[in-house]
Amino acid sequence: MSLTNFVRKISPLVAQNKGKFHVYSINEQLGIFNNYYRALENSFPAVYEPKEGTSIFFKTLGFGAMINALPTVFDLTLKIHKGFKVENICDLLKKIDDFDFEEWNSFGTGADVESQAGIDLRDTLRARVEEVVGEEGTALNL
C-alpha cells in the first residue's frame, strides 16, 4: 500500500470542519486509528499476521475497505460501549469473528471493489449488532 493511498483514505476522515473525526484532537484521532487497528490485531490475529505474505488489512483494497467501515465501527462501538477503547472495539468485532477477510484477496482491484468490500463488512456488522440489541437500538437520550 502506498503512502498516497494511505493519505487518500485517511484525509477525508480528519479534514478540518467536515471530516467524520474533525471534532477530535489530533491525539484523539491518532488514538482512534491506533485502537481500531489494535482491535483488528487482537480480533483477527491470523488475518493480521498471516503465515505468508502481507496482511489484507495492509493492502490497498483491505485497508481501503477497513477505513470505509471505520465510521460505522466507530458509531456502533460508541453507541454500545460509550467508548472506543481496544476492548470496546474487540467486543463489537467479536460479532463478526467468522467474517471471511481472506476472500477479499480474490476481489481484484479498483475503487468499486474497495467500496463494495467496505459495504459488505459494514452491512454484516450492522446486521449482527441488530440481532443482539434489536431494532429499537440502545439507550440514546433523546
Add this chain to the structure above:
Amino acid sequence: MERLKGRRWEYIRSKWLHHIPHFPEAGCVPQNSIDEISGFTPLALRLATATMSEFEKAKAAEKKTGHYSMPDTAVEEELPGLREAVFAESLFLLHKARHVVGTAEIQVCGGVRTWALANAYQGAFFAAKATLGFLGVTFPEYQGKAIAADLFPYPVKSGDEYTGCAFHYLGVRMDHRQTWEMYQRLLGVSVVEIWPKKIVNKLKSVESKYFAKQRNDIHYKNNGWILGDLNEFDLSAGFGDSQVWDDGLDFDRDDISMGIALSVLKLGMLLVQDLEKSSAKLTPEIKLLSDCVESGRHPMYGELLLSQ
C-alpha cells in the same frame, strides 16, 4: 516493596491489549528474554552504577546517624518491546506452572503424594511469577543482581496513561521468599474484580514462609517426609481436593501445597482467560490448556482450571 503501588486489572488489561505479542504457535518458548531487550543493558548499567554510589552514601550516613535508609534508585523509562517480552515470558511461565502442577496431580492420583507436594510447590512458584508478570512486575537480572521492573508503576484512571516503566536496582538475586513477598504485596495492592476475595485474602495475609514450608521440610530436613507414602502408596480419599477453591485455604492441612498450587495457578489462569475475551491471540493458548486437560494431564484440577 512499598514501591509497588496500587493498580487495577481493568486498566492493566486495557494496556495489555496494545502489547500482547504475536505467538507463532501456542505454548511456544519466548523468542527473547527480558534482559535481551534493546536498551536494557545500558539502563541496568546506569542504574547499578548510580545505585552503588548511593548505597555507599547510605552506608556512610548510617555510621553517623545509626539509621540506614534504602536509597531511592528508580528510573522511569519505556523500553520498546519490554511489555511484549514480559507478557510472553509470563504466559510461558504459566504454561510451565500448569505442566508442573499437572505432574503433582498425576502423582497424587498414583499415591506418591509427599513428592507431589514438592512439585506442587514448584508449580505454584512458577504461577506466582507468571501472575507478577501479568500484573506488571518482573525481575530481570544484570550481572547476577535483580532489577525490579514495574510496568504499571503509578495510579491511573485509564490504561492509556501507562506510558513509562519503573526500574529499581535491588542489589541482590531474588530468592523464593522474596518472590512470595512481592506476590503477596501485589495481591494486596491490586484490584482484580474477577478474583475470589476469600482465596486472595488468605494468600496475601499468611506469613510468607508458609508457602515453601512443606517443600523445605522435604528438601532440606534429612528426616523430613510429610506422609506415610515413602514405601507404600497413599490412596486415601480427599487429598488435594479442589474444594479448597470454594472453601478457602487451610495452612495446617497436610496437602496445603496442592491447595496453594491450585489457587495460585487458577488466579493466573483467570487473568489470561479474561484477556482472551478481548484478544483472539490467546485463543490457541486456552485451547492448548483444554487439550492438556482432555489428554489426562490434569486428573484433579482440569475442570476447575477450564472454568471461568
